[in-house]
Amino acid sequence: MDSFILLSLPQSYVKLANKAVRENKLKVASALYFKAAESALEAYKKTHDNEEKEYLEDFIRNNIDLARYYNPAKKEATVSKGKSNSKKEIKDITAFDIPSKTFEDVAGMQSIKKDIEKKIIWPVTDPEDYRKYVGGGCRGVIMYGPPGCGKTLLAKAAAGEANKSGSSVKFYKVDQSDIKNMYVGNSEQNMRNLFENAAKNQPAIIFFDEVDSLAGTRGKDLSGHRKDLANEFKSDFDDITDKTILVIGATNHPWNIDSAFVRPGRFEELIFVPPPDLEARAKILEIHTKGREIDNEIDFNKLAGLTKGYSGADLEKICKDAGLLAYERKRNNSENSKINYSDFLKGIEKTKPSLKQWCAEVKDQMIDGRYPDKRVLRKGISEEFKVILDVVDQLEDIF
Numbered sequence: 039m040d041s042f043i044l045l046s047l048p049q050s051y052v053k054l055a056n057k058a059v060r061e062n063k064l065k066v067a068s069a070l071y072f073k074a075a076e077s078a079l080e081a082y083k084k085t086h087d088n089e090e091k092e093y094l095e096d097f098i099r100n101n102i103d104l105a106r107y108y109n110p111a112k113k114e115a116t117v118s119k120g121k122s123n124s125k126k127e128i129k130d131i132t133a134f135d136i137p138s139k140t141f142e143d144v145a146g147m148q149s150i151k152k153d154i155e156k157k158i159i160w161p162v163t164d165p166e167d168y169r170k171y172v173g174g175g176c177r178g179v180i181m182y183g184p185p186g187c188g189k190t191l192l193a194k195a196a197a198g199e200a201n202k203s204g205s206s207v208k209f210y211k212v213d214q215s216d217i218k219n220m221y222v223g224n225s226e227q228n229m230r231n232l233f234e235n236a237a238k239n240q241p242a243i244i245f246f247d248e249v250d251s252l253a254g255t256r257g258k259d260l261s262g263h264r265k266d267l268a269n270e271f272k273s274d275f276d277d278i279t280d281k282t283i284l285v286i287g288a289t290n291h292p293w294n295i296d297s298a299f300v301r302p303g304r305f306e307e308l309i310f311v312p313p314p315d316l317e318a319r320a321k322i323l324e325i326h327t328k329g330r331e332i333d334n335e336i337d338f339n340k341l342a343g344l345t346k347g348y349s350g351a352d353l354e355k356i357c358k359d360a361g362l363l364a365y366e367r368k369r370n371n372s373e374n375s376k377i378n379y380s381d382f383l384k385g386i387e388k389t390k391p392s393l394k395q396w397c398a399e400v401k402d403q404m405i406d407g408r409y410p411d412k413r414v415l416r417k418g419i420s421e422e423f424k425v426i427l428d429v430v431d432q433l434e435d436i437f
Contacts, residue, residue, distance in 0.1 A: 048078040048097065059108065068109030075101040092251075095218065096264070132235050134208040134242070137198040144188060144195050145325060145350070146318025150309060151192075154179075157307050158196045158284055162241050163205045165282050177278060178285040178304050180249070182292035183311035184393050184429070186351030189288040192311060193245045196286075200241075208242040210235075214251040217267070226270040233274040233283075241282040249287030250294040253305075255418070268296065275304050290396060291403065292426075293419040310425055313393060313433065314350055316342050322350050323382075326357035331364065332377040341382050347391045347436040359385035394437050397430045 055070035075098045082094040141151050157176050161168050181189040190211070197209040210232065217228045229252075236242040246252060253271055254264070275285065287305060289295060299305050314322055320342035327336075345353060360381035368375035404427060406414045413427070 045078065045081070045094075045097065048074045048081065048101075051077060052101065055104070064108040068105045071101045071105035071108070075105065132231075134210045134236075134239060135194075135197075136201060136206060137194040137209050138201075139191070139195050140198045140202060141195050143198075143325065144191055145321030146314060147188070147192070147311070150311065153309055154192065154196050155199070157309075158243070158286070159200045162207055162243065162282060162284055163200045163203045165241075174279065176284065176307055178275065178287070178299075179307045179309060180292060180295065180300065180305045181286060181288045181309050181311050182290070182423075183426070184313055184349060184396050185290050186349035186392055187311055187313050188350050189311050190245070190247060191350075193243065193286045193288065197243050200243075205241055208236070208239045210242060210244045212244060212246050214248055217252060223266075225267045229267065229270045229274055233278065236283050237278070237281050242284075244283065244285045246285070246287045248289060250289045250291055253287070253295050253299040255294055255296050268298075272298060272304070275299075279303075291399075293404065293416075293423055308422065312429055313347070314353070316346075318350075319345050319348065319353060322353045323357060326354050327361070327377065330361055330377060331368075331375065333379065336377075336379060336382070341379075341386075344383075344386055347393060347433050348389070349391070349393055352389055352392050356382065356385035356389050359388055391433075391437065393433055397433050397437070400426055400430050 051070050051074035055067045055074065058064070058067035058070060078094050078098045078101070082091060082098065085091060085094070144151065157179055161172075161176050181192060183189065194209060194211075197207045200207045212232060217225055217232070219225045219228060232244065236244055253268060278285075285305070287295070292308070295305070300308070316339070320338040323338045323341055323345075345356070348356075360377050363381040363384060364375055364377040404415060404419055404423070406416045408414075415421070415424070
């Protein structure tokens with residue numbers, strides 16, 4: 039949806055409100071700013087584009103601020119159905135999981151698992167001795183790499199692996215929608231509630247998916263509300279020094295994370311999670327067909343050789359599509375109802391590698407377009423992220 043169309047009506051209310059301010063009709067201006075926020079909220083409900091949603095969130099917050107400024111009596115008002123109290127919009131983040139998945143459920147990545155054991159599991163399962171030898175435990179880890187390649191699964195498996203020692207590590211999986219709220223102060227309160235709850239239930243791992251949306255690079259275009267949320271995030275991070283809490287962030291675009299977060303004491307470790315190699319792809323296919331009605335003659339290594347450039351999520355979909363074909367035959371009373379090689383081939387043909395679009399995005403965001411004949415990183419992008427470009431080159435050769 040075009041951003042001009044989204045904001046055409048809200049902007050018209052803003053123009054009228056600005057005019058009312060100039061004429062010193064402050065209550066009228068307040069009502070019009072609320073109207074602008076209300077109409078933007080309707081546009082917010084209709085779009086599925088994340089950038090448009092983020093822009094609209096800022097627009098709504100800014101106009102609510104203006105409405106309250108010019109009519110302080112309406113401080114507790116909100117635009118949700120016109121009468122609800124903004125305090126009700128504060129989410130109580132208390133749900134946690136105690137994962138049962140372990141490293142056995144994660145295909146390949148042996149060196150990464152060893153890295154995670156040192157940086158995530160040891161500080162959580164043996165904090166006292168860890169401090170005696172290493173000092174303060176690692177407080178934050180960024181897992182970065184292409185989408186659908188196991189960052190979330192690795193984080194859950196790390197918690198599950200820790201629980202094998204009887205530590206009972208609580209796992210909080212947090213999406214940006216769990217934190218972000220269009221009403222002033224609520225996003226910060228959500229973040230605070232999360233860390234406070236984790237402190238009550240330590241040892242705990244807090245996992246932020248798409249962490250760059252919460253800890254993004256600061257800039258002139260960053261609204262006051264997003265800066266407030268980032269500052270709250272940093273403050274809560276700093277308060278867990280003496281607690282057995284580890285924060286894991288996952289991102290497909292690590293260069294978008296503010297440098298104030300990527301430093302000792304916050305996200306001090308970076309772990310690259312690459313696309314699955316041949317051995318890992320074979321194992322992923324095996325894991326996702328475990329316990330299913332599958333032909334005994336299936337050679338997973340052979341199938342893995344046909345899926346170069348596929349993510350773990352792509353492989354899971356292939357298994358589901360293959361199983362559905364076999365299940366359809368069973369419902370039609372076919373004698374050949376097991377999942378066979380032909381089913382997998384059809385699943386592979388149907389599923390295109392999802393990483394192709396990510397490769398294009400990476401090159402667009404990482405490489406300075408002024409140097410078409412020489413690959414030069416854009417300003418502010420760390421040299422250590424060049425490993426991503428190496429992966430992109432390998433994937434593009436396949437595509």
